[in-house]
Amino acid sequence: MATDFKSIPLIDISPLLSKSDDSRMSEDPGVAEVVRQLDQACKVAGFFYVKGHGISDSLIKEVRTVSREFFGLSYEEKLKIKLTPARGYRGYQSVFEIITGGARDKQEAIDCYREITKGMYGDLGRTMEGCNMWPRDPANMKALMEEYVNLCTDISRKIMRGLALGLGGSPNEFDGERAGDPFWALRIIGYPGVSTTNGHATSENDIGCGAHTDYGLLSLINQDDDITALQIKTLSGEWISAPPIPGAFVCNIGDMLKIWSNGLYDSTVHRVVNNSPKFRVCVAYFFEPNYDAGVEPLDFCVKRTGGKKKFERAVYGEHLVNKVKNNFEM
Ligand SMILES: N=C(N)NCCCC[C@H](N)C(=O)O
Ligand SMILES: O=C(O)CCC(=O)C(=O)O
Ligand SMILES: [Fe+2]
Numbered sequence: 650m651a652t653d654f655k656s657i658p659l660i661d662i663s664p665l666l667s668k669s670d671d672s673r674m675s676e677d678p679g680v681a682e683v684v685r686q687l688d689q690a691c692k693v694a695g696f697f698y699v700k701g702h703g704i705s706d707s708l709i710k711e712v713r714t715v716s717r718e719f720f721g722l723s724y725e726e727k728l729k730i731k732l733t734p735a736r737g738y739r740g741y742q743s744v745f746e747i748i749t750g751g752a753r754d755k756q757e758a759i760d761c762y763r764e765i766t767k768g769m770y771g772d773l774g775r776t777m778e779g780c781n782m783w784p785r786d787p788a789n790m791k792a793l794m795e796e797y798v799n800l801c802t803d804i805s806r807k808i809m810r811g812l813a814l815g816l817g818g819s820p821n822e823f824d825g826e827r828a829g830d831p832f833w834a835l836r837i838i839g840y841p842g843v844s845t846t847n848g849h850a851t852s853e854n855d856i857g858c859g860a861h862t863d864y865g866l867l868s869l870i871n872q873d874d875d876i877t878a879l880q881i882k883t884l885s886g887e888w889i890s891a892p893p894i895p896g897a898f899v900c901n902i903g904d905m906l907k908i909w910s911n912g913l914y915d916s917t918v919h920r921v922v923n924n925s926p927k928f929r930v931c932v933a934y935f936f937e938p939n940y941d942a943g944v945e946p947l948d949f950c951v952k953r954t955g956g957k958k959k960f961e962r963a964v965y966g967e968h969l970v971n972k973v974k975n976n977f978e979m
Contacts, residue, residue: 654694660686663701669807688815695917696881698897702804706896712797713930718787720839730782737779738973747976749859756857761835770941773966805867805936832937840923857921863903865937870899872931882918905938908960911946938965
């Protein structure tokens with residue numbers, strides 16, 4: 650459970666990344682130190698920054714630059730890749746189209762997911778069957794985002810090995826049928842700034858993304874360098890900001906890791922409020938369990954938390970579909 654934290658730790662994960670394909674990684678002192686920091690951050694805040702992740706500053710920036718270019722296109726042009734249920738909820742949604750907690754979010758976005766082909770997961774997969782929608786312009790967007798997703802998946806898998814050790818398990822706890830064939834999501838998001846002419850304080854219509862938790866295991870957030878908008882809820886109900894650290898990702902825990910860890914790690918509530926006059930871009934990558942994974946508290950986590958399972962079993966794909974359907978009025 651998130652306790653009262655005042656700031657979000659910054660963790661250099663390079664020692665973990667260099668050793669996490671080694672079966673004896675847990676014996677490495679550099680790895681042990683990263684694991685200690687990750688575990689502490691997840692127990693206290695459910696949020697941390699990571700640096701030393703190996704993705705170049707220039708790629709991280711390019712991903713946002715190309716996204717900003719897309720959002721700058723005409724509405725008509727953007728609608729050519731419109732999100733619809735028939736397309737497996739992939740594609741573009743315009744400002745105030747997406748809903749969080751019953752209210753409309755002041756954001757536009759492109760939603761992408763790992764491809765699900767027809768019949769791949771039977772009934773469980775049907776809602777999400779489809780291919781991603783990429784614009785004709787910017788022409789390099791598809792290739793760039795696909796490269797980016799591959800890199801994020803690789804890093805996330807390795808961070809998950811660190812988290813598995815932090816929880817007291819083997820490093821491979823989330824490989825195989827849990828998250829060895831992981832589903833993923835990518836949300837390319839644009840948050841309009843506040844108009845400088847209406848000098849009002851932030852109103853409800855200025856919430857870029859309402860209070861929510863993320864759905865899967867681990868989120869990697871790539872946000873604009875010059876705007877502070879992401880806010881994290883502490884146990885006492887206060888909102889603290891997660892200001893950008895250039896080149897670093899903001900990471901947080903999703904609902905499925907809360908269940909697997911029996912609450913040792915929590916999926917912390919967060920929201921986005923862009924109070925600046927500038928348009929804010931964020932590209933959020935979500936590392937998720939296998940689409941058809943059954944998720945219930947892991948025995949060794951249950952033992953560490955008093956012997957009682959605190960959460961019911963969930964099927965990741967069902968959890969996702971419930972969420973996705975509630976995000977839109979379609
Ligand atoms: N794929 C992920 N995690 N997306 C997070 C979005 C959370 C807000 C969404 N409208 C909701 O109400 O859930
Ligand atoms: O824009 C951000 O900083 C975070 C977005 C987010 O929390 C989400 O899409 O789940
Ligand atoms: Fe989120």
